Amino acid sequence: MLAGTAGLALAIGASQILPGLGLTAADHLDPPGRTDPNVDSTPDRAADIADLYAWHTADSVNIILTLSGPQATDQPANYDPDVLYTVNISNAGSRVDTEIPIYIRFGNGPTASQAGVQVSNVPGTTSPIVGAVETDIARNGVKVRAGLFDDPFFFDLQGFMDTANTGTLSFMSNRDFFAGQNLTGVVLSIPRNRIENGNNLIDIWAETSRFGGQI
Numbered sequence: 001m002l003a004g005t006a007g008l009a010l011a012i013g014a015s016q017i018l019p020g021l022g023l024t025a026a027d028h029l030d031p032p033g034r035t036d037p038n039v040d041s042t043p044d045r046a047a048d049i050a051d052l053y054a055w056h057t058a059d060s061v062n063i064i065l066t067l068s069g070p071q072a073t074d075q076p077a078n079y080d081p082d083v084l085y086t087v088n089i090s091n092a093g094s095r096v097d098t099e100i101p102i103y104i105r106f107g108n109g110p111t112a113s114q115a116g117v118q119v120s121n122v123p124g125t126t127s128p129i130v131g132a133v134e135t136d137i138a139r140n141g142v143k144v145r146a147g148l149f150d151d152p153f154f155f156d157l158q159g160f161m162d163t164a165n166t167g168t169l170s171f172m173s174n175r176d177f178f179a180g181q182n183l184t185g186v187v188l189s190i191p192r193n194r195i196e197n198g199n200n201l202i203d204i205w206a207e208t209s210r211f212g213g214q215i
Contacts, residue, residue, distance in 0.1 A: 069183025
């Protein structure tokens with residue numbers, strides 16, 4: 001099982017939403033022994049969470065789960081029907097208990113662009129939301145889009161390595177390792193009143209499981 005977190009204090013990937021927002025992201029190539037091609041010659045890229053982002057507006061909670069990245073822009077998205085993606089939402093009691101698990105799966109099509117996505121157990125829906133990838137899908141006030149996206153995470157990997165090797169802070173604000181690279185992502189927009197629970201904090205994290213056994 002791989003996990004990513006972003007804390008949405010409303011909101012690890014884990015996420016939180018409220019004034020004084022706290023946010024953690026970046027789970028790329030973790031654990032290296034199963035997802036990093038520099039460590040494993042057959043990495044499980046489909047099960048590798050990249051980042052989890054979560055934020056709210058006055059009306060909605062927005063969640064982005066990214067995976068299988070970074071990769072060159074000439075590579076296709078990764079839609080593996082044997083991987084289950086779970087976005088866990090905690091809005092009551094212990095902040096590590098899941099009150100709302102949202103399940104995401106892909107289905108194969110004749111070509112990658114004709115694959116499908118299924119999102120289940122979304123609050124306010126009575127059946128799974130199903131549609132084609134690279135398409136805006138809307139049902140019962142919920143919006144979904146899955147497909148190939150430019151990697152939004154900004155990080156100076158060279159600066160990190162130089163800092164670790166020399167002990168001298170060497171980051172540069174105009175040097176982004178992830179620039180010009182893609183990943184696969186799923187975007188969810190859910191009415192806020194279906195998720196928030198009074199003044200309780202809302203925590204959001206994601207995990208992946210491969211059918212036939214966890215990795």
